[in-house]
Amino acid sequence: MRPSRTFRHGGIRVEGDFDWEQRGPAQNAFLPNGAVILLKQHSGKQARCVVRRGEYVREGMVIGRADGPFSANVHSSVPGVVRDIRISPLPEGGRAEAVVVALEGAFDRLGRRGERYLWKSMGRNEILSTLRDRGVVDTEAPGLPLFDLLSERQETGILIINAVECEPYLRAEAHLLADKSPELMEGISIIRKILSPKRTVIATTRSEDSSLPPPSDDGPDVELVRLEARYPQDMPRQLLEAVDGSRKFSPDDAVILRPSTVFAAYEAIVLARPMVERYVSVSGGALKRPAVLKVRIGTPIGDLIEECGGFLGPPARLVLGGVLRGHSVHDLDAPITKTTSAVIALDSEEVGSLLRSPCIRCGRCAEVCPERLDPDILFRLVKRGLRLRALELGLGYCTVCGACGYVCPSRVPLVASFAAESHSLGEAPR
Amino acid sequence: MRRAKNLSIGDAPYAFKKRTSASLIWGTAAALLPALGWGIYCFGFTAAIVVAASVGGALVGEACAGALMRRFTLWDGSAFLTGLLVGMAMPPGISPLIPAAASLFAVSVVKGAFGGLGSNWMNPALAGIAFSLVNWPAQMRAWATPHHLAGLAGISGATPLGFARSHAAAAIAGSSNMDILVAGGMRASGIDASVTEALNRGIFSPLGADLPGGYIDLLLGNKAGALGELSAILILAASVILLSRRVIRWEVPASIIGSFALLTWAFGGLSLGNGFFAGDVLFSVLSGSFLLVTFFMAPDPVTSPSSRAGMLIFGAGTGSLVFLLRTFGASAEGSAFAVIMMNCAVPAIARLDTAATRRRAAKASAGTARGGNANGAR
Ligand code: SF4
Ligand code: SF4
Numbered sequence: 001m002r003p004s005r006t007f008r009h010g011g012i013r014v015e016g017d018f019d020w021e022q023r024g025p026a027q028n029a030f031l032p033n034g035a036v037i038l039l040k041q042h043s044g045k046q047a048r049c050v051v052r053r054g055e056y057v058r059e060g061m062v063i064g065r066a067d068g069p070f071s072a073n074v075h076s077s078v079p080g081v082v083r084d085i086r087i088s089p090l091p092e093g094g095r096a097e098a099v100v101v102a103l104e105g106a107f108d109r110l111g112r113r114g115e116r117y118l119w120k121s122m123g124r125n126e127i128l129s130t131l132r133d134r135g136v137v138d139t140e141a142p143g144l145p146l147f148d149l150l151s152e153r154q155e156t157g158i159l160i161i162n163a164v165e166c167e168p169y170l171r172a173e174a175h176l177l178a179d180k181s182p183e184l185m186e187g188i189s190i191i192r193k194i195l196s197p198k199r200t201v202i203a204t205t206r207s208e209d210s211s212l213p214p215p216s217d218d219g220p221d222v223e224l225v226r227l228e229a230r231y232p233q234d235m236p237r238q239l240l241e242a243v244d245g246s247r248k249f250s251p252d253d254a255v256i257l258r259p260s261t262v263f264a265a266y267e268a269i270v271l272a273r274p275m276v277e278r279y280v281s282v283s284g285g286a287l288k289r290p291a292v293l294k295v296r297i298g299t300p301i302g303d304l305i306e307e308c309g310g311f312l313g314p315p316a317r318l319v320l321g322g323v324l325r326g327h328s329v330h331d332l333d334a335p336i337t338k339t340t341s342a343v344i345a346l347d348s349e350e351v352g353s354l355l356r357s358p359c360i361r362c363g364r365c366a367e368v369c370p371e372r373l374d375p376d377i378l379f380r381l382v383k384r385g386l387r388l389r390a391l392e393l394g395l396g397y398c399t400v401c402g403a404c405g406y407v408c409p410s411r412v413p414l415v416a417s418f419a420a421e422s423h424s425l426g427e428a429p430r
Numbered sequence: 431m432r433r434a435k436n437l438s439i440g441d442a443p444y445a446f447k448k449r450t451s452a453s454l455i456w457g458t459a460a461a462l463l464p465a466l467g468w469g470i471y472c473f474g475f476t477a478a479i480v481v482a483a484s485v486g487g488a489l490v491g492e493a494c495a496g497a498l499m500r501r502f503t504l505w506d507g508s509a510f511l512t513g514l515l516v517g518m519a520m521p522p523g524i525s526p527l528i529p530a531a532a533s534l535f536a537v538s539v540v541k542g543a544f545g546g547l548g549s550n551w552m553n554p555a556l557a558g559i560a561f562s563l564v565n566w567p568a569q570m571r572a573w574a575t576p577h578h579l580a581g582l583a584g585i586s587g588a589t590p591l592g593f594a595r596s597h598a599a600a601a602i603a604g605s606s607n608m609d610i611l612v613a614g615g616m617r618a619s620g621i622d623a624s625v626t627e628a629l630n631r632g633i634f635s636p637l638g639a640d641l642p643g644g645y646i647d648l649l650l651g652n653k654a655g656a657l658g659e660l661s662a663i664l665i666l667a668a669s670v671i672l673l674s675r676r677v678i679r680w681e682v683p684a685s686i687i688g689s690f691a692l693l694t695w696a697f698g699g700l701s702l703g704n705g706f707f708a709g710d711v712l713f714s715v716l717s718g719s720f721l722l723v724t725f726f727m728a729p730d731p732v733t734s735p736s737s738r739a740g741m742l743i744f745g746a747g748t749g750s751l752v753f754l755l756r757t758f759g760a761s762a763e764g765s766a767f768a769v770i771m772m773n774c775a776v777p778a779i780a781r782l783d784t785a786a787t788r789r790r791a792a793k794a795s796a797g798t799a800r801g802g803n804a805n806g807a808r
Contacts, residue, residue, distance in 0.1 A: 016445060168445070317437055323445035330437040346444065354440075357451045357506050358548030363679075363736030374787055376736070393787050402443035409451040410548075416441035 004205075005245065006228035007238035010370035012403045014231050014324065016168030016350070025179045026279055026292045030307055033103050035078050035298030036335035037063065038088060040096035043142040044070025049097055055082045056105070060274050063099050066132070072145040073135035077276035077296040080104040091320045091327040091334060092141065098335070101298070119269045124194055127269060134268035135275045135338075139260040141321065143339045146265060150194050150255070157253030159197040160243055161188060161262060163204040164227055164234040167322050169344045171281040174206050175292040176259045184259055187266030188222060195255060201243050205229040231324060232370055232401040260341070275338055282308045284345035286315035295336050301343045302332030316348040324402035357410045365404035365414060371397045375404035375414045382417045395421055451547075454677050455507035459514055461668035462726065466518055468664055469657035472576030473522035477657040481517035483526035487533035488513025495542030508547045509537050515555035515726060518658020519719060519766070520562075523574050528566050532558035552773045553733045556723070559766045571761070573654040579619060589655045590616070590648065591717035592762040598701050605702060607713045608644045622646040648716040655718070662716045669725040681738055682729040685745025686752070691715060693753040701757065720752065723765035733773045739786075740779045748772045 040046040047064030051057055057076040064074035080101040088098035119127065132147035140162075161184075163173045177184065192200060200222045227233050227242050240254050241247075260278055267273040276297050283290035288309025295304065301318070305311065319326045320340050336343075365375040373394045381390040398418045405415040470477045492509030496502055503509070513533045520529050536558030541550040563570050573589050588596070593614055594607040605613075618626070625646045634641050647653055651661030659665070672678045691711045698709020715721070728734065728748055735744050748768050755764025 012447075014445060015447065315437065317444055319444050324443045326442055326444065328437070328440060328442075328444060344444075350445070352446050352448060353450050355450065355452075357503075358546060360451050360454075360548050360731050361736050362451075362454075362731040366736060372790060374736075374784075377784065377787075393784065394790070405443040406445060407447050409447070409449050409454055411446065411450070413441065415443060419441065 004226045004228045005242045006230050006233060007241045007370065009372055010368045010403065011230045011232065011238070012368045012406055013229075014167050014406065016323070020171075020283060020290045022171070022175065022290070022292050026175055026294050029280075029293040029295045029299060029304060031078055031103055031296060032299040032303050034083065034300070035076070035080070035101045035103070035296060036088065036098050036300060036333060037074060037077060037101060037298035038090065038096055038098045038335060038337055039064040039074050040090065041074065041143055041297070041337040041339060042070065042072040042137045043144050044068060044072070044148075046096045047071055047074045049085060049099065051082050051085075051099060053082050053085055056080070057082060057101060058105075060276060062135075062274075063101075064097075066135075066145070070145060070148050072137050072143075072147075073133060073274070074099075075135055075274040075276050076101055077298050078103050079106065089331070089334075091329050091337075091340075093327075115272075117270050117272055119190060122269075127190060127194060131265060131268055134273070136261070136264045136268050137275065137338050139258045139264070139278065139339055139341065141325070141339050143337075146261065150191070153195060153255065156195040156197040156255055157249035158199045158201065158240075158244060158255075159188075159191060159195055160239060160254060160256045161200075161202040161259055162234055162239055162256050163202060163206075163259050164229075164239065166205055166229040166231045166233045167324055169281065169283045170322055170342050171283070171292050172279040172341045173259050174204065175281070176263055176279045177202075177204065180263055183266050183270075184262055185222070186270060187262035190265055190269050191255075191257065191262060197255070199223070199249075201225050203227055203239060203243055205233065231403060231406075232399070235370070235399055235401055237399070238370055258341075264338075278336070278338065278340070280304065280336055280340060281342045283342070284315070284319075285347040285350045286311050286313060286345040288312050297338060298335045300333045300335055301329070304336070304343055305332070305345060311345060313347060315345040316351040317346040319344040319346065324406060325400070354411060356412065359408075359410050359412050362409065364407045364409065365412075368403045368407050370401060370403060371399060373398060375408075375418070376412070379412060379414045379417055382421060387421065390421070452506045455511050457675075457677055458672060458726065459507060459511045461672050462514055462518065462658070462665075465661050465664040465668060465722075466514070466658050468651050468661045469518065469522070469659075472578065472651070472660060473574065473657055474577060477522045479526050480520050480522065480524055480529055480657060481514065484517030484520065484529035484533045485510060485513035487530035488516070488537045491534040491537030491542065495538045495546065498542075499546065501546070503546060506547060508541075512536050512541070512554045512558065515658075515722075516558040516562075518722065519555075519559045519656045520658075521570060521572050521574065522657040523572060524566075524569050528562050528569060532562040535561050548732055551733060551776065552770060553727050553730045556727050556766050556770050556773075560770060563761075563766070575654045576652065576660070579652055589718065589762070590644075590653050590713075591756075594713070595701075595756070595762040606642070606704075607702070607710050608642045611644060616644070618643040619647055619652045621650065622652065645712055645716070648713065653717075659719045659722045662721055665721045665725065669721075672725075678725060678729050679731075679741065681741035682734055682745045682748075683724050685742045686724045686728055686749040687715065689746040689749030690720070690752050691749075693750060697753075697757075714756070718756075718763050719765045723769055724748075727766075728769045728772075733776065735776055735779045735783065737783045737786075740776075740783050743779055743782075744772055744776065747775060 045067045048067045050065050051063045059079040061076050062073050063076050066073050078101055080103045083102040084100040086098055087095050089095050128147050128151050136146045137143040138149055163177045165174055202224045205227055225243055232238055236256055264275045280295045281292045282304045291308050317328055319328050359376050369375055378390050378395050400419045402415050488509045492504055516533045517529050536554040540552055540557040541554040544550045590611055594610050597610050622643055626641055626643050630641055649662050673680055694709040694711050694714045696707055699705055735741050751768035751771055752765050755768055
């Protein structure tokens with residue numbers, strides 16, 4: 001294994017609690033008494049609800065059907081009775097329907113050790129449609145359904161399994177990689193069957209991962225690359241730049257997947273299991289016992305926090321996803337979705353000073369911007385409504401990574417203004 | 431619905447580097463205190479009153495400007511720092527009303543009228559200093575010799591820099607700045623004599639060089655001058671701390687000192703009839719307000735460019751202007767005006783920068799990697 005590599009320009013080292021460690025494999029979290037299953041956990045339209053209030057649902061049963069492209073099936077993560085169907089806020093903003101399932105009855109399917117499906121005889125299209133049926137989506141926001149992500153590709157240059165975690169508090173992907181490496185290797189083989197990439201790389205930031213088992217019989221050429229834990233190493237352009245230093249592959253030539261996505265694909269194909277569970281790291285200074293847990297989709301975050309011993313003191317902020325690109329919530333009933341990798345309860349010291357002051361033009365934001373932009377100038381233009389000028393200066397290349405906001409000593413709301421702009425860009429035809 | 435109380439809500443990021451603008455500014459102010467302390471030791475209570483008046487004027491100015499804008503901004507430290515810097519540039523015996531007026535002007539007009547911290551285009555402290563130089567030229571040049579040097583005072587009423595300059599024309603060709611000062615009656619202190627001797631014995635003689643007396647006094651601050659600018663070594667120590675903690679960025683000071691030293695070395699000897707490449711760099715750098723301005727006012731991020739190239743251009747311009755003003759200007763001191771002139775040039779430098787950014791953006795769109803969330807979905 002070569003020494004750690006990284007991307008070229010900008011970037012930050014995020015201070016914080018990198019060190020908490022959980023020994024042993026991730027435990028199953030308690031089953032939620034009431035699972036709140038959002039019908040929009042993917043990038044496209046909300047799934048169509050196919051259950052009624054009072055109806056009994058089995059575990060793994062479809063409760064929402066994909067509605068058009070980029071929409072995905074949603075399954076019940078627990079057996080029980082549909083207690084309520086309500087409109088619920090999404091952590092990333094907006095609202096969607098949620099099905100509340102009160103736990104009841106037996107685990108007739110998923111509790112048991114299932115048979116292993118011999119997928120090698122399946123064709124590419126059969127695998128893809130199975131992934132679609134079982135509601136497998138990319139676990140990185142915004143949750144592109146794997147079917148839509150993979151099916152259009154005929155030829156792929158490089159497949160990168162992105163186990164890079166360069167922010168504090170995040171552990172789920174690395175933990176999954178350590179817990180489930182044989183399963184992940186099989187999952188990689190499944191994805192490779194669909195994509196037939198020229199090169200396959202597992203990218204990680206942790207030294208322990210060098211002890212991963214060699215890949216299985218299928219392909220000899222899965223490489224492990226260790227990268228520096230510099231933020232935003234886990235974003236696509238930076239990841240590709242670090243992994244593929246020779247720039248052999250263009251961004252269109254690369255497919256990047258999180259280990260949790262690969263694992264969901266493995267479960268869907270080999271164990272015939274829909275996507276109803278995921279690894280979540282629950283941590284933060286306000287929490288008693290941080291842990292990585294295996295959590296049913298729809299589990300309210302309050303349940304997980306209780307399971308981790310509750311709060312040490314009053315939390316100052318609850319964040320889903322990650323402190324740099326995540327979303328803050330104030331509702332302990334907010335559920336885990338297919339794309340929630342972490343629940344973070346920050347104490348007031350970790351939140352730090354939020355006091356805004358005027359930009360002092362110190363240039364720190366431009367220094368760290370991995371896309372080589374001048375965030376302070378862009379911010380001023382956006383604020384004055386000069387969006388076209390800002391686009392001329394590269395606003396469209398902002399990945400909303402948050403690095404500039406992290407270093408800004410004046411706490412100028414740079415990132416929020418760019419995020420609003422990038423949403424409006426997304427709506428424009430491209 | 432279960433809700434946790436008192437949670438802050440808002441947009442990402444949710445983690446920040448601990449450092450805030452206020453802590454940067456207060457930290458800078460704290461680093462200046464030793465140099466100020468030396469000034470108060472040298473000149474006694476009156477010096478403390480001068481600085482207090484200056485800081486007071488700045489705080490009043492900030493409070494008034496803040497009251498008009500319905501903002502309370504005293505906590506950010508910027509008014510305090512401005513007051514401190516203005517006070518430190520004052521001659522020790524000056525009437526406290528002058529620094530108070532200068533700081534009040536600096537904070538309320540130069541900074542406040544443009545919209546407060548971050549919106550001013552001229553460094554407020556420098557503006558305050560320039561304001562008093564223009565309005566009270568005589569009082570601003572009424573220098574005194576430190577108390578503990580009373581017995582040695584030969585050239586009282588002038589700083590070494592001013593004295594050397596005003597007597598250069600009359601000097602015998604081939605003499606140095608130090609020769610002029612000695613001829614004028616300046617005597618080195620005991621410390622200077624012993625340290626110079628030790629250095630010469632230990633380091634310079636074996637190398638075939640010889641350090642004349644007087645420089646150690648300049649370095650330590652045994653001289654006449656503005657009450658906060660005396661001790662080059664304390665200012666340098668503060669600068670090193672701030673540079674190493676990245677509170678000040680190195681580009682501006684480095685390029686000011688580089689360009690100024692180069693010009694001084696090449697042409698500084700001419701006025702003394704010593705020909706080219708005979709300038710006394712050490713003397714020029716250690717005297718007057720050069721170091722304080724270079725490290726504490728010129729790099730003010732608000733009024734200097736923010737890109738590396740911009741900062742280097744800004745610094746080179748400032749260094750050259752300091753040299754020109756000191757050589758040809760109306761007074762011996764030119765640092766403050768040099769920086770103010772370069773403050774005016776910042777928008778032009780920034781335009782060069784944005785042009786470069788635009789070229790970069792155009793190049794990026796011409797085909798290289800495009801950012802975005804995973805797998806191109808945005
Ligand atoms: S980091 Fe903040 S204060 Fe510094 S230039 Fe950027 S926006 Fe302004
Ligand atoms: S959020 Fe945008 S502007 Fe800020 S550092 Fe990231 S890419 Fe650059």
